Amino acid sequence: MKKVNAIFDAARSEGRKYLLEPEAKAICVQYGIPVTKFEVATNESEAVKFAKKIGFPIVLKVVSPDIIHKFDVGAVILDVKTEAEVGSAYDAIQENVNKYKPNARIVGLLVQEMAHQSTEVIVGATKDPQFGPALMFGLGGIFVEVLKDVTFRIAPISESDAREMVTEVKASPILKGYRGQPPADIKAVVEILMNTSRLVMEHQEIKELDLNPIMVYEKGAKTVDARIILE
Numbered sequence: 001m002k003k004v005n006a007i008f009d010a011a012r013s014e015g016r017k018y019l020l021e022p023e024a025k026a027i028c029v030q031y032g033i034p035v036t037k038f039e040v041a042t043n044e045s046e047a048v049k050f051a052k053k054i055g056f057p058i059v060l061k062v063v064s065p066d067i068i069h070k071f072d073v074g075a076v077i078l079d080v081k082t083e084a085e086v087g088s089a090y091d092a093i094q095e096n097v098n099k100y101k102p103n104a105r106i107v108g109l110l111v112q113e114m115a116h117q118s119t120e121v122i123v124g125a126t127k128d129p130q131f132g133p134a135l136m137f138g139l140g141g142i143f144v145e146v147l148k149d150v151t152f153r154i155a156p157i158s159e160s161d162a163r164e165m166v167t168e169v170k171a172s173p174i175l176k177g178y179r180g181q182p183p184a185d186i187k188a189v190v191e192i193l194m195n196t197s198r199l200v201m202e203h204q205e206i207k208e209l210d211l212n213p214i215m216v217y218e219k220g221a222k223t224v225d226a227r228i229i230l231e
Helices: 002-013 021-030 044-054 083-100 159-168 172-176 186-202
Strands: 038-041 058-063 076-080 108-113 119-128 132-139 150-154 206-216 221-223 226-230
Touching: 002 021, 002 226, 021 038, 021 058, 021 226, 038 044, 044 058, 044 083, 044 108, 058 083, 076 083, 119 172, 119 186, 132 159, 132 172, 132 186, 150 159, 159 172, 159 186, 186 206, 186 221
Parallel strands: none
Antiparallel strands: 038 108, 058 076, 058 108, 119 132, 119 206, 132 150, 206 221, 206 226
16 A cells, blocks of 8 residues: 555654554554544644634644654644634644653644544454464453453454454443443444554554544444554
């Protein structure tokens, strides 16, 4: 895929070991991994235009090769509901970035659809020096952060492997619907796992990949945040 190769080439030419979030999401799109709608704005008027195009509420995030942990420095603002709030959020992010790192290079601001809450899952990949790419799956939130309720497979995986991964985690019954929560679209999760497997197999330069959280609905799913680290 020329577009995907061009993204990796651009990162390498700039000496970056990781992709910017819109780059990671653009690669996801090329591999059939669903993501929230997004655009990159280079000024406030563009941010307003893209917010109207995507539809409120939206999320604003800084796009900078010098800022990795955006939440920690106040460079992410959630649930922006109006054009006026876009302007305020835009200014606030610029100010917070300047306080944290005055010389930070800012590519723009990511204007992103605010995905409504649903069942959260995480899909990841790491490159094992002996076995190659290994996929990880788990439910999001406390299940992965505290309980470490995850399962792994060496890539490439088959559809049956992906379905086994989904059922192996202890919290898997939640995906079938729990206490009034609608059932999650297991087929969509399986497709994300298989497409992620194909991505890491076809691009061995990927050292780590993190899709977290992925909101899974009764029909379909959306990746909210995507991170790709290169060797």
